[in-house]
Amino acid sequence: MRLEVAVGPLQWGDVPTAVATVFTGAAAWFAYQTIKSQRQQIGEQQEFITEQSRFMEEQRQNLVLERAELQAAAEDRRKWQARQVRMVDRLVPVGTQGAALRSVEVANGSDAPVRDLEMKFGTAYVADEVYEGQGDQERGPLALGERWMTPLWLLGAGRAAVFRSQAWPESTAHNNRPTLSFTDDAGVRWSLDSYGKLEEVATA
Incomplete structure (x- = not known):
């Protein structure tokens, strides 16, 4: 098939x-x-x-x-x-009538001078006298050395100065706290008050 x-x-x-x-x-x-x-x-x-x-x-x-x-x-x-500049403020009795003055010790602990030092007490008063400071602040008040001109033109490295106010009634002396103005070696202007507050001062 x-x-x-x-x-x-x-x-x-x-x-x-x-x-x-x-x-x-x-x-x-x-x-x-x-x-x-x-x-x-x-x-x-x-x-x-x-x-x-x-x-x-x-x-x-x-x-x-x-x-x-x-x-x-x-x-x-x-x-x-500026931080090496130290200020010690002392209230000094004067006489027996309750009067007092402020004696402000300024020590330049830096290795360069500071210039144009001005001390004001309160807002209206300037230092009445300024002296070379002698001694060590940590051991007590500085002794007064040579009297210098105020405002103080120059404070050398490691030197100290003592600024003194006029005599006031103790309450007035207490209220007129000191403020230091100075210029550092770089030309910067500073303000240092009795509480240790450091501020740069604007200059024109």
């Missing part, structure tokens, strides 16, 4: 559709891979940008701290000499 298989004609109309389907699938796969790769690249770029931003912020904060430290160090250097 002989078996015959009939083969029908090729359906050419289905070939373009099949090819188009294959290419569409391939294009979709490539597009997916491209998008996936781009997303991965974008994620890596965003991570890099975040790390760079964090690094730059840390650098900025470090620079701010360093600048603040440098400014503080410069301020300390600028104030160093």
Whole structure:
């Protein structure tokens, strides 16, 4: 017995559709891979940008701290000499009538002179007398040496001066507290009061 298989004609109309389907699938796969790769690249770029931003912020904060430290160090250097000028205020009884005067010892503990020293008592009074100070402030009142001119033009390194007010009733002497103005070796003008408050004085 002989078996015959009939083969029908090729359906050419289905070939373009099949090819188009294959290419569409391939294009979709490539597009997916491209998008996936781009997303991965974008994620890596965003991570890099975040790390760079964090690094730059840390650098900025470090620079701010360093600048603040440098400014503080410069301020300390600028104030160093003025901080070496020390003032001791003493209320000295005069006679037996309840009068008193203020005797203010100023010691320049720096290694350079200070200039143009002016002592004011309260807001209206200036020093009546100024003397060379002799001795050690830590051991008691300084002895009065040579009388100097007031305002005092110069007080050398390691030297001391004693400024004295006029005599007042003790209550008046007590209320008129002293304030010293002086110029340091760098030309900066300072004000030092009897409480130890040191301030730079603005000059025109």
